[in-house]
Amino acid sequence: MKDTSRKKIVVFSGAGISAESGIKTFRDSGGLWEEHRIEDVATPEAWFNNPELVTMFYNQRRKQMMEAHPNEGHLAIAKLESQFQVTVVTQNVDDLHERAGSTDVLHLHGELRKSRSSVDNSLVYEVDGWELTADSKCELGSRLRPHIVWFGEQVPMMAPASEEVMQADILIIVGTSLEVYPAAGLVRIAPSKCIKYYVDPKATQISGVNNLEVIQGRAGEAMPELVEQLIKQYGC
Numbered sequence: 001m002k003d004t005s006r007k008k009i010v011v012f013s014g015a016g017i018s019a020e021s022g023i024k025t026f027r028d029s030g031g032l033w034e035e036h037r038i039e040d041v042a043t044p045e046a047w048f049n050n051p052e053l054v055t056m057f058y059n060q061r062r063k064q065m066m067e068a069h070p071n072e073g074h075l076a077i078a079k080l081e082s083q084f085q086v087t088v089v090t091q092n093v094d095d096l097h098e099r100a101g102s103t104d105v106l107h108l109h110g111e112l113r114k115s116r117s118s119v120d121n122s123l124v125y126e127v128d129g130w131e132l133t134a135d136s137k138c139e140l141g142s143r144l145r146p147h148i149v150w151f152g153e154q155v156p157m158m159a160p161a162s163e164e165v166m167q168a169d170i171l172i173i174v175g176t177s178l179e180v181y182p183a184a185g186l187v188r189i190a191p192s193k194c195i196k197y198y199v200d201p202k203a204t205q206i207s208g209v210n211n212l213e214v215i216q217g218r219a220g221e222a223m224p225e226l227v228e229q230l231i232k233q234y235g236c
């Protein structure tokens with residue numbers, strides 16, 4: 001049962017929250033999309049044309065995730081749960097929010113630690129270790145693909161994520177360039193009375209979003225400060 005006497009906080013995170021854990025972002029200089037073409041590794045066509053390359057790309061991401069640790073930003077977000085109802089809506093496919101202690105995490109773009117059948121989307125499995133291979137098969141005998149939402153695919157978690165954002169008293173947007181839709185559109189459907197923060201070294205005001213405080217800074221530094229402030233101001 002959710003405790004509705006507590007304020008509801010939705011944290012909408014992107015790759016920047018994991019940057020200080022050593023996981024590369026996508027669009028910063030030196031980011032993943034400078035090294036790899038999206039169409040080669042992150043589309044259904046890429047999987048059809050070269051499943052080896054796609055599998056290898058996500059194996060590397062999974063290995064890196066397993067070697068990384070949550071940083072002060074993830075830990076601060078987990079701490080919010082002591083005083084608020086918190087849902088983390090993340091674009092990230094890593095599990096660092098969960099490993100920091102967040103208990104309600106919705107992954108919009110999939111999860112590296114899971115794989116799924118390439119013929120039946122409902123067959124989802126935990127990946128044992130970091131590596132999927134050509135021999136990794138679902139129970140129907142088809143090759144397992146990474147449980148990732150690729151460009152050009154539906155985002156099934158958008159509906160539950162929208163529900164969460166529409167009920168938020170406080171929305172914290174952190175570590176995202178807000179360039180990828182439909183995910184980025186979530187920030188525009190929060191209620192106008194919802195108090196909003198955007199934490200990112202490149203944060204600016206967002207057109208169409210009112211009641212927004214822009215905090216230009218790294219998540220590992222700015223999030224612990226913001227969390228302390230929120231606990232003092234709005235905590236139970």
Ligand code: OAD
Pocket residue numbers: 013014015016017019020025026027028031042091092109149150151174175176177178179180199200201202217218219220
């Ligand atoms: P981007 O790479 O587009 O943006 C990363 C953001 O993190 C930028 O705004 C940076 O300024 C910020 N940043 C960098 N270091 C930071 C730090 N220490 N603290 C806080 N912020 C920092 O990543 P996303 O917005 O997450 O999708 O990208 C969205 C989606 O595009 C991803 O989920 C992925 C990608 O293509 C798929 O693969 C489907």
